[in-house]
Amino acid sequence: MLEDFDKAFENRVRLGIMAILMVNEWVEFLTFKELLDLTDGNLASHITSLEKSGYIEIKKSFIGRKTNTTYKATKKGKNAFDKHLKAIEALVKK
């Protein structure tokens, strides 16, 4: 079972970001910041790492002159999260 534990989700912030993206379609940077109570830099580094794993995709658009960045979980990311969650649940049930 332990091999199902995903290294990308060892960190609580990354696990939190994915949890939010599992139940929402496109989520803004600011929303993550509020829900997870993080600084910009901290959040950005975890987002970048999830993107590198191919677990999330990023969309940049403009609202007036401000950039608005939103994030979405990829299919790969959702599968990985599901697998990781099942592994934790199996451990808890023991």
Added chain:
Amino acid sequence: MHTENNTHTETLSDIKNLMERSTRFISLSGISGITTGIIAITGVVLFCYYYSIDPFSGDLSILNQLPADNIINALLTAFAILVLSIGSAVILSVQKSRKMKVNVWGNSSKRFLINFFLPLIASGIFCLLLAFEIPDLVLPLSLIFYGMVLFNAGNYTISVIRSLGVIEMLLGIFCLVFINYHIVFWTIGFGVMHIIYGFNIYFKSDRNNA
């Protein structure tokens, strides 16, 4: 091993919590439930007093006996109750959002508002038109409609709202069965139940976040 198991349980509850907070509008104000209930009861009492209606008399024809102009007054009373209730709910929930430091106009609140107001407006228009045809059916139907609205909207806000929806639907059915006392049932549904649920939400949610 035991402590590790605890950490995993904690992780699971963190995930669940985040999923809830990111999808549900959790800053619905309990106090606004209480004010809504008080406004509804006050409206009914004033209306009955003004037209010397005894809601406990068991006389069904009271609304039918009102001249046509007075149907409009009854509707205006109901409309005033609605506007004051929604107004107080909006103001108090915005305040609660600020206290909880969550975005008032985020995805979760938009989703809640559309799921609450769209069916509410449709059923409101239906009841409004029905008031000129079969006024006695308006009270039981508005309870059933409101119950269905809450049952649905409860998916997008504090989950106890769903059980309030079930109670309002049941009261709507009772209101039709005991139609001679429809004003009494309507007042229980829109007045008393709002106050009870308002207190419930206040003690469970508002106070912890004040």
